[in-house]
Amino acid sequence: MHQRFVLILLLTTFFTGAIAQKQITxxxxxxxxxFAERTVTGINWMNDGKFYSTLEGNKIVKYNIATGQPVETLLDGNQLSPALIIQEYSFSADEQKLLVLNSRESVYRHSFTAEYYVFDRAAKTLTPLSTQGRQSYATFSPDGKRVAFVRKNNVFYVDLETKTETQVTSDGQFNFIINGTTDWVYEEEFSFVEGFYWSPDGKKLAYYRFDESAVKEYDMQVWGTVLYPREYKFKYPKAGEANSSVEVWIYDLASRQKVKAALPEEKDFYIPRVQWTTHPNVLSVSTLNRLQNHFQLFHADATTGACTRVLNEKNETYVDLELLDDLIYLQNGKQFIRASESSGFKHFYLHNLDGSLVQPITTGAYEVSTVVGCDEKTKTLYYTGTEASPLQRQFYSISFDGKKKTKLSAASGTHAINMSPDFQFYLDYHNSTTQPNVVSLYQTKKNTLVKVLEKNERLxxxxxxxxxxxxxxxxxxxxxxxxxxxxxxxxxxxxxxxxxxxxxxxxxxxxxxxxxxxxxxxxxxxxxxxxxxxxxxxxxxxxxxxxxxxxxxxxxxxxxxxxxxxxxxxxxxxxxxxxxxxxxxxxxxxxxxxxxxxxxxxxxxxxxxxxxxxxxxxxxxxxxxxxxxxxxxxxxxxxxxxxxxxxxxxxxxxxxxxxxxxxxxxxxxxxxxxxxxxxxxxxxxxxxxxxxxxxxxxxxxxxxxxxxxxxxx
Missing domain, CATH: 3.40.50.1820 (Alpha/Beta hydrolase fold, catalytic domain)
Structure with a gap:
């Protein structure tokens, strides 16, 4: 359940007393x-560590990190024929291709359909990803050779070289079977809709499969402007009622064979998170029982589907969902970092791949909030937390052994951080009770301010x-x-x-x-x-x-x-x-x-x-x-x-x-x-x-x- 911005104005018998100042309407x-607040959006840190790109005025613009100055327009949607509104974009691994989202139409809170295009930077060509109908959640494979997406509850992928479209699943059906995305309750309460995942080598696709057949429908009247209103029915499991049956499958692109992750038999449970480990044949699957007080982490063999339990934790009340979001598999292939509230506060812990605890990373009577970056070369974890005050979010770094903790943010207030993949730079989005959003670019070494990108002086x-x-x-x-x-x-x-x-x-x-x-x-x-x-x-x-x-x-x-x-x-x-x-x-x-x-x-x-x-x-x-x-x-x-x-x-x-x-x-x-x-x-x-x-x-x-x-x- 989430909050929304205001729609109404107060209507009571209270007295009012306007004062001599410019009045808000x-x-x-x-x-x-x-009161529009400016920010810096659509940031993509580029591979060589010297540039980033951002979306500005329907243009994807490349910036020099050191100077903060634009150096190249990678794509101008207004100059295309016909013109194209760029709503979102992403790079292929080698940055030679861009995946551009256009014509987005929302379904529920997170779900949507859209038209995707692939822009080849070298050839300067823009081609539709598919001509067979609208797509959802299109994503490059790690090698950039393919793009997977969902259409009408089925999973597809396109080979960008041959333009061949392959259908991975075929049983998708509205209000019955869902492949590669989520049902209503997963979307709303587990906050994701992209339910397919490329393996690190791009040779396999893991995906969710929901069977909604036992879930009761909610019948919502749509009034519109027609003589007879229409009914819109969708599967909505109310408290105590039947949920979808959920599975995770793994598809091998070469053999076109599928295998189901053989999770332990349990009648009614959730799979709120799935991700690949750094091993291209090992899939990480997190599960919760229906009451959400029993968390288990499994590693699934992507060839056989066999699952090994790595973590097994029970809580007297419930396991908070955000703990499952901070799960990082290290490139050494031997360890992972995860969050837990075992101390009474959310903190980060280092584990061996078999689940055994190595050591706590953060400790204390405060909460860590989010992982910002994990630099394995220096064994440094970057994160935000409430140590300064529960009312604030400050930025910190700490070594994997729990030492060398450093507060990187100076000003009081709320800091949200976007860090470059090589950890050399970060953007600090900072605001406080007295100051609107200020976006600043920092060099991580010596925590040096490079440039203030947005001050919101007009606001x-x-x-x-x-x-x-x-x-x-x-x-x-x-x-x-x-x-x-x-x-x-x-x-x-x-x-x-x-x-x-x-x-x-x-x-x-x-x-x-x-x-x-x-x-x-x-x-x-x-x-x-x-x-x-x-x-x-x-x-x-x-x-x-x-x-x-x-x-x-x-x-x-x-x-x-x-x-x-x-x-x-x-x-x-x-x-x-x-x-x-x-x-x-x-x-x-x-x-x-x-x-x-x-x-x-x-x-x-x-x-x-x-x-x-x-x-x-x-x-x-x-x-x-x-x-x-x-x-x-x-x-x-x-x-x-x-x-x-x-x-x-x-x-x-x-x-x-x-x-x-x-x-x-x-x-x-x-x-x-x-x-x-x-x-x-x-x-x-x-x-x-x-x-x-x-x-x-x-x-x-x-x-x-x-x-x-x-x-x-």
Missing amino acids: VEDFTTKNT TKTTAEYTLAQKEFFTYKTIDGTELNGMMMKPGNFDASKKYPVLIYQYSGPGSQNVTDAFTGSHYYFHQLLTQKGYIVVVIDTRGTGGRGEAFRKVTYKQLGKLELEDHIAGAKFLAGLNYVDAKRIGIWGWSYGGYMTSLAMTKGGDTFTMGIAVAPVTNWRFYDTVYTERYLQTPALNAAGYDDNSPLTYAANLQGNFLLVHGTGDDNVHFQNSVAFENALINAGKQFQSFYYPDKHHGIQGAKTRQGGKKV
């Missing part, structure tokens, strides 16, 4: 891009013209004494002798984090608009959110909503005790999980909040998908109380205050069914509320003028 952050000037409210961090204690983090933005003409209405924004979902030392954040300019109208806006991270270790994050296990609601009530009481807060005008809003918490706060939360806005809320976790829901609540059969004791449906009769319920009828993620059921419960309870539904809009409620609606504040 809805159009400023919906259609006019007044800095614009925000000064609008006198944006500054973020003020605070902490408060919830009922069990746990200290929680919050952030507050006040009106520009703030007067501590006056009383102000407060709107609390929250998401509150497991592992999420909204209170950070970062420039914007979710719905930032909407919140800035509200401060200009006389509101104080507060953001709170409850127990169960991220950045503070396993115990803090997993305390909500089997009881989603319970502790988070306690924390929001405690937060409202804390705010009500401030001299400048009007205790009778404290509101709360949120989207998705935040919509769920808002609905719970306005019902089970009693009369704590004067008003609430719930956008696309889950109203009972029985309506939501297997992977996300059962990870935190187990199945309804095992934990019925966890589903019902903190469901807004259970407490509809307790609704107090002004309540607005918003949903898109085409939401394939949190189904419109959630709001229909909640509205029905509220009606039956005789409760007054407002609702606003966006026809055919998905979970993000984007498109047309949906984000301009409701201009009266």
Whole structure:
């Protein structure tokens, strides 16, 4: 489950008090891009270590790393005949060919179809990858001789020299069999759709195969503009219901023979990650049981399919998915680095190929975030982490033996790093509460700044013209004494002798984090608009959110909503005790999980909040998908109380205050069914509320003028 940017404007009985400053309009952050933040995108570090390329204005431009100056335009989409919009691109291994994506059409959150083209730099020719229909997720083989892709649930590859197209699978069928990509729940909750993988020597293709036949369909009405609406049915496994049966197969290009990875027989399990080791005949396969508290790592023989278990770990609650993302097989062919929370905090560990532990690499009462680079020559691991503060992400290096730890980033705030494959350079994308994104190029040796590529000077000037409210961090204690983090933005003409209405924004979902030392954040300019109208806006991270270790994050296990609601009530009481807060005008809003918490706060939360806005809320976790829901609540059969004791449906009769319920009828993620059921419960309870539904809009409620609606504040 994920957050989305704002679509609505606040509509309450709160007073407003505009001040003498340049006023933000809805159009400023919906259609006019007044606060557009510039960045450096489409970076491809080139092989010789002296150049990188980036996508600028429909051109792929090559830059000299040392000078930061452009030296060549590799491809100009505007100069092609006919002109071609370059949406994404990638290089072949020898950089002599470019794979260009055009005409992308989204399916769900990550999935899409597109038209791909191959550009030969030497011949200056651009040719379609295939003329047999649209493609998805096209990827060069490691030797650059072939490109694999998915079409209509089947896997194909094209030999670039002969232009021959080979079909690897043939049983793909919508709502039945999927090859080379994922079903809905894997896409949404395991966050990937490219489900095929070239072996290191390019001689084999491993791929996922899903059998969805046992999964029940969700029937979504599509209204459109026609006389008779149509039905769109797709496989969606709700909590406790049947999942797809999932397999991993390996295809040999030379023999055209396939073999299935012979994972241990288990009725119901997940395969959330697959990757090749550095051995061209050894495939790495990660599995989780249905409750996601038992993780196993297998190495599969790509010739026979035989699997050897390398790691076997159980957790009292659940294994966090992000731990599986940081798995690095070293080129020495003898070791790998992986992440674990065995110490209570996420850290990196060095293992032998058979799974035996060599040693911890990072340790301490803080979390590492992501691996940035792994330099085997110097035995150095580069990563970001929270050691400086849970609110920040700083950049570090450390040797494989856990020594020589060095903090490479200097400024406070949030750093995201893009490192060159040879580890000689890196791009630092840095922002903080007071500074928009600054992109800087560094030479890793001596950590030397080469050039600032983007300063966002225009945005800095614009925000000064609008006198944006500054973020003020605070902490408060919830009922069990746990200290929680919050952030507050006040009106520009703030007067501590006056009383102000407060709107609390929250998401509150497991592992999420909204209170950070970062420039914007979710719905930032909407919140800035509200401060200009006389509101104080507060953001709170409850127990169960991220950045503070396993115990803090997993305390909500089997009881989603319970502790988070306690924390929001405690937060409202804390705010009500401030001299400048009007205790009778404290509101709360949120989207998705935040919509769920808002609905719970306005019902089970009693009369704590004067008003609430719930956008696309889950109203009972029985309506939501297997992977996300059962990870935190187990199945309804095992934990019925966890589903019902903190469901807004259970407490509809307790609704107090002004309540607005918003949903898109085409939401394939949190189904419109959630709001229909909640509205029905509220009606039956005789409760007054407002609702606003966006026809055919998905979970993000984007498109047309949906984000301009409701201009009266």
